[in-house]
Amino acid sequence: MNDHQSLRDLVHGVAVFPDELPHFDPAAVPDSPVHLFHEWLAAAVDAAVMAPHSVTVATVDRDGLPDARVVILKDVTEQGFSFASSSDSPKGRQLQGSPAAALALFWPTMGRQIRIRGKVRPAGVEENDADFRRRHPVARALVLAGEQSSRLRDREELDAAVAAQLDRFDALDGEAAAPGSATWTVYTVVPDTVEFWQADPERRHLRLRYASDGDGWSRALLWP
Numbered sequence: 533m534n535d536h537q538s539l540r541d542l543v544h545g546v547a548v549f550p551d552e553l554p555h556f557d558p559a560a561v562p563d564s565p566v567h568l569f570h571e572w573l574a575a576a577v578d579a580a581v582m583a584p585h586s587v588t589v590a591t592v593d594r595d596g597l598p599d600a601r602v603v604i605l606k607d608v609t610e611q612g613f614s615f616a617s618s619s620d621s622p623k624g625r626q627l628q629g630s631p632a633a634a635l636a637l638f639w640p641t642m643g644r645q646i647r648i649r650g651k652v653r654p655a656g657v658e659e660n661d662a663d664f665r666r667r668h669p670v671a672r673a674l675v676l677a678g679e680q681s682s683r684l685r686d687r688e689e690l691d692a693a694v695a696a697q698l699d700r701f702d703a704l705d706g707e708a709a710a711p712g713s714a715t716w717t718v719y720t721v722v723p724d725t726v727e728f729w730q731a732d733p734e735r736r737h738l739r740l741r742y743a744s745d746g747d748g749w750s751r752a753l754l755w756p
């Protein structure tokens with residue numbers, strides 16, 4: 533017996549977007565999607581969007597099956613869209629076998645989605661290490677304590693492993709002596725395409741896609 537309300541009933545009348553949506557004029561955009569990304573991100577921060585820098589990253593495994601999870605964007609430059617994770621996690625192994633990814637951001641209160649596709653480049657040892665050392669001690673302890681996404685027995689196992697790492701940090705002579713990680717990696721998605729989607733109150737949603745032509749970018753509108 534299914535005693536759950538149907539999804540259709542449960543979400544009936546739930547708003548997807550607010551009535552007031554930001555104006556988007558695809559004819560008045562910068563030449564680079566990276567600039568437009570920064571404009572939209574700044575507007576999202578101004579509008580107090582929660583976690584506007586969280587992004588869904590899709591990768592494929594060795595059987596060609598897709599996988600997706602949310603991570604935090606670390607940087608967005610003309611080089612690409614960067615996030616960081618462990619190379620020995622499922623996503624790290626998937627990126628090693630198939631170094632390409634799709635990213636998606638969704639900011640419901642702005643009615644905006646951004647999609648990015650491209651090849652993925654792992655950073656070098658120095659950049660990975662610098663990023664790792666900027667992390668919160670507990671975040672570092674977690675990376676050093678266990679392999680991401682491997683089976684955890686219970687909460688106590690996690691707490692004990694993190695505590696052991698934090699004790700180890702405390703016993704060290706300052707932050708400079710703190711251990712690094714052999715697996716922490718900054719991955720940069722070098723964009724081939726970047727699409728900006730703006731919801732319209734009358735459902736005439738606007739889509740603008742930038743495509744890389746090697747040196748620069750071309751732009752096209754897409755049917756919603």
Ligand SMILES: Cc1cc2nc3c(=O)[nH]c(=O)nc-3n(C[C@H](O)[C@H](O)[C@H](O)COP(=O)(O)O)c2cc1C
Nearest residue numbers: 586601602603604616617618621622623624680681
């Ligand atoms: C808001 C949010 C931010 C996250 N940020 C990161 C991150 O920056 N790096 C990371 O490795 N995992 C991050 N995670 C956890 C991932 O979603 C995921 O659970 C983990 O990386 C294991 O993924 P995998 O098994 O596909 O490798 C975040 C999760 C959430 C909900």
